[in-house]
Amino acid sequence: MSILETRTQHWSHEADCAASAAALAGHAALRTAYLELRGPLGAGKTTFVRHLLHALGVHGRIKSPTYALMEPYELEAASPGGSPRRIWHFDFYRFNDPQEWEDAGFRDVFASEGLKIAEWPEQAHGLLPDADLRLDLQPGAGDERSVRWSAQTPLGVALLR
Secondary structure (H helix, E strand, C coil): CCCCEEEEEEECCHHHHHHHHHHHHCCHHHHHCEEEEECCCCCCHHHHHHHHHHHHCCCCCCCCCCCCCEEEEEECCCCCCCCCEEEEEEECCCCCCHHHHHHCCHHHHHHCCCEEEEECHHHHCCCCCCCCEEEEEEECCCCCEEEEEEECCHHHHHHHC
16 A cells, blocks of 8 residues: 555534535545545544535435445436446444455455445455545544545545545
8 A cells, every 4th residue: 555645634523524525525536436434433434424425415314334344325326327326335343254255245346336435444454455545533622533634546646636
């Protein structure tokens, strides 16, 4: 993994998180990206994903896939006759068996087109591709967060801009 570009943000409150997610959702290139979210429990990874998915047009409750490992979403096509956009949200916190990767078909999911978002990717080390964009979230006092955005591919660099 090589880091091509980084950016650091400070979120004073959840509204800053929502604004960052909305800005990222505005990038057309996001539809084929792979994002990793890292940080300790309570850092705001799932909160960011919820804001991002809502900004992309996912309606209703967005639950953490902690026990299921993956939650799929499908958005209606933006244009008539276009294909639906797919999003997969992974949470590898409880992942501990590489055979489960194969059995669940995750290799096929990562090979297919669509947005992939993984929380706790370090739990699936060696199985995941390099992320286009990695977010490292660190909690501060109250709702404050420090976020380091790291682009690891040219697509990730485009998403940072």
